[in-house]
Amino acid sequence: MLPKREATSMAERSPATRRALWLVLSLVFAFLYIPIAVLVALSFNEGGLPTAWSGFSLKWYVSLTGNSEILSAALNTLIVALISTAIATLLGTLLAIGIEMRRQYGKGLEALIFAPMIIPDIVLAIALLSFFSMLNLTMGLHTIILAHVVFNLAFVCSVVRARLKSFDWSIVEASADLGASALTTFRRVTLPVILPAVIAGALLAFTLSVDEFIIAFFTAGAGRASTTLPMQIYAMIRFGITPEINALATIVMAVSITALTLSQRFNRGIIGQ
Amino acid sequence: MSEPRTLLQIDHVSKNFGRVTAVDGISLDIRENEFFALLGPSGCGKTTLLRMLAGFETPNDGRILLDGRDIARTPPNKRPVNLMFQSYALFPHMSVRANVSYGLEMERLPAAEIRERVDAILATTELVPFADRKPEQLSGGQKQRVALARALVKRPRLLLLDEPLGALDKKLRGAMQLELKRLQHEVGITFVIVTHDQEESLVMADRMAVLKDGKLLQCDTPHAVYEYPADRFVADFIGVMNFVPGKATADGVLAANGARIAGKLPATLSPGATAVASVRPERIRLFPKAQTANRISGTVEALAYQGLDLQLHVRTPLSPKPFLVRVTADAADRRPVSAGDTIELGWDAADVRIFKD
Ligand SMILES: Nc1ncnc2c1ncn2[C@@H]1O[C@H](COP(=O)(O)OP(=O)(O)OP(=O)(O)O)[C@@H](O)[C@H]1O
Ligand SMILES: [Mg+2]
Numbered sequence: 169m170l171p172k173r174e175a176t177s178m179a180e181r182s183p184a185t186r187r188a189l190w191l192v193l194s195l196v197f198a199f200l201y202i203p204i205a206v207l208v209a210l211s212f213n214e215g216g217l218p219t220a221w222s223g224f225s226l227k228w229y230v231s232l233t234g235n236s237e238i239l240s241a242a243l244n245t246l247i248v249a250l251i252s253t254a255i256a257t258l259l260g261t262l263l264a265i266g267i268e269m270r271r272q273y274g275k276g277l278e279a280l281i282f283a284p285m286i287i288p289d290i291v292l293a294i295a296l297l298s299f300f301s302m303l304n305l306t307m308g309l310h311t312i313i314l315a316h317v318v319f320n321l322a323f324v325c326s327v328v329r330a331r332l333k334s335f336d337w338s339i340v341e342a343s344a345d346l347g348a349s350a351l352t353t354f355r356r357v358t359l360p361v362i363l364p365a366v367i368a369g370a371l372l373a374f375t376l377s378v379d380e381f382i383i384a385f386f387t388a389g390a391g392r393a394s395t396t397l398p399m400q401i402y403a404m405i406r407f408g409i410t411p412e413i414n415a416l417a418t419i420v421m422a423v424s425i426t427a428l429t430l431s432q433r434f435n436r437g438i439i440g441q
Numbered sequence: 442m443s444e445p446r447t448l449l450q451i452d453h454v455s456k457n458f459g460r461v462t463a464v465d466g467i468s469l470d471i472r473e474n475e476f477f478a479l480l481g482p483s484g485c486g487k488t489t490l491l492r493m494l495a496g497f498e499t500p501n502d503g504r505i506l507l508d509g510r511d512i513a514r515t516p517p518n519k520r521p522v523n524l525m526f527q528s529y530a531l532f533p534h535m536s537v538r539a540n541v542s543y544g545l546e547m548e549r550l551p552a553a554e555i556r557e558r559v560d561a562i563l564a565t566t567e568l569v570p571f572a573d574r575k576p577e578q579l580s581g582g583q584k585q586r587v588a589l590a591r592a593l594v595k596r597p598r599l600l601l602l603d604e605p606l607g608a609l610d611k612k613l614r615g616a617m618q619l620e621l622k623r624l625q626h627e628v629g630i631t632f633v634i635v636t637h638d639q640e641e642s643l644v645m646a647d648r649m650a651v652l653k654d655g656k657l658l659q660c661d662t663p664h665a666v667y668e669y670p671a672d673r674f675v676a677d678f679i680g681v682m683n684f685v686p687g688k689a690t691a692d693g694v695l696a697a698n699g700a701r702i703a704g705k706l707p708a709t710l711s712p713g714a715t716a717v718a719s720v721r722p723e724r725i726r727l728f729p730k731a732q733t734a735n736r737i738s739g740t741v742e743a744l745a746y747q748g749l750d751l752q753l754h755v756r757t758p759l760s761p762k763p764f765l766v767r768v769t770a771d772a773a774d775r776r777p778v779s780a781g782d783t784i785e786l787g788w789d790a791a792d793v794r795i796f797k798d
Binding site: 336338339341342343344345346347348349352356357360361 | 495496497516517518523524526528530531532533534543544547548591592595
């Protein structure tokens with residue numbers, strides 16, 4: 169319905185106005201995407217100079233695999249993203265179900281849970297840092313994981329809750345009526361029905377975790393052992409942008425876009441069910 | 442014939458939600474293998490009572506005895522009782538077959554037995570061609586049959602149905618009413634059905650209970666409820682009734698205009714009390730014989746053909762509302778009436794019911 173109406177209103181405008189609109193739109197897209205396109209192109213540039221194209225090559229990608237610092241940072245990022253996503257998905261899903269089932273207590277709780285989505289990253293980062301040092305925790309990957317669980321939980325919870333808004337709770341009662349225990353009902357009825365939203369939430373959490381910089385930077389502690397990819401890129405960039413960074417950034421972007429696209433598709437029910 | 446066995450005993454059961462009393466001290470016996478209907482206006486507590494029988498609500502007071510055992514606090518998954526939900530509540534991610542098998546899998550029956558019983562019930566409910574479809578690929582009537590099959594396959598002692606035909610159109614509803622009766626006969630399970638459609642309960646039930654504001658007004662066979670309503674509310678709620686307000690006398694009711702309606706005064710009413718005399722439309726005759734106990738003349742205001750019979754609205758001095766009279770098409774053909782005619786109505790004293798007003 170909507171795109172159709174937009175199309176007709178476009179057609180009603182004079183050709184000159186239409187051309188002007190297209191021009192503005194193109195400029196906006198150019199501003200957004202030319203830098204990214206250049207970055208991707210340069211990651212395949214044989215010569216490695218940002219000023220001259222000297223042919224297509226995968227050599228910067230190959231040289232990434234030889235860079236032990238980058239590899240260990242990538243491994244750290246993967247560990248942080250996977251573990252924090254797993255924990256946040258489990259807790260966030262249960263939390264969403266809990267809130268929706270007992271909606272009368274939900275209002276105040278809701279604000280508390282979604283705060284991490286709204287509070288600026290830098291504030292959350294400082295708060296978590298002082299919290300961890302107050303507890304005398306040694307910082308490392310585990311503190312990054314905990315910190316990522318905090319905000320990922322909120323995102324998973326909100327995605328799953330959106331699905332639960334249209335969830336027919338009578339099927340949970342029907343399952344009990346047919347003789348299922350609460351656990352069986354969750355495993356065989358509730359979870360399968362909301363699974364697309366749970367997966368969407370998990371993929372979103374994974375994406376957020378993979379390129380999160382500020383909070384990881386504050387909660388990683390001293391030393392290089394718990395450096396994540398965004399932190400590694402930041403460190404490398406201080407010595408200028410190398411073609412290797414372009415290659416790395418391209419990979420991170422590809423992973424994020426894939427995860428986000430999948431997440432949206434699950435959420436809209438294109439996959440799953 | 443021996444007295445049928447009592448299956449379920451509802452004993453002074455009450456339930457309140459905060460300050461709302463949804464069910465107020467109801468006592469009822471439901472007999473083995475009967476088709477029992479719970480009837481009442483919206484909000485009278487039908488669903489709440491049914492949910493207490495299924496185990497989704499716990500009574501604040503009273504006992505629910507199934508085969509003599511109090512189950513009021515038994516969780517729903519531990520009761521030999523199944524509920525067919527008003528919204529059907531089919532599992533959207535499972536096929537028809539999987540929906541129906543689910544309850545038997547919960548009983549951990551051997552796969553072969555599950556298969557056999559599911560096949561049998563799918564055949565009974567004529568769902569075999571749809572066994573592999575998902576609920577979203579079914580029509581309303583088919584979904585309803587799946588919900589029914591899913592509950593029946595468990596062979597519960599008691600099957601509860603919450604407005605099972607509410608979502609269906611009139612024609613399909615009629616067919617499903619017969620279908621439900623047939624199935625109940627076939628499987629030999631006690632049915633308790635909730636409805637707010639009085640016609641439905643008259644057609645289907647062996648016995649029925651009329652509820653209002655959480656209280657039980659009457660519990661009897663449809664015939665007894667229709668012919669001998671317990672009070673004015675029941676008389677008005679079940680079927681159509683003409684009321685003549687007035688004062689009770691020893692042998693009837695004295696209407697406001699001075700006319701006497703002859704009828705038997707119930708023991709609970711003494712002469713002088715405000716009372717209402719009532720008569721069903723089909724008990725009223727046009728052009729009555731001279732010896733008919735109650736006669737009144739009135740003006741025909743409107744006529745409505747309803748297929749088999751003709752409904753007349755007749756203005757009389759007895760009541761502020763016009764009298765409703767039902768005449769068979771046959772009788773109407775013999776002595777035609779039209780709007781504006783003045784005609785005489787008559788009915789016997791035995792057809793008059795008198796209530797406290
Ligand atoms: N969970 C609840 N919380 C608060 N009040 C409730 C709840 N469930 C029911 N009630 C109230 O209890 C009363 C009886 O409700 P119930 O659903 O049993 O009525 P019903 O007879 O099934 O009506 P209907 O024909 O409209 O389905 C109503 O006043 C209703 O508002
Ligand atoms: Mg109801």
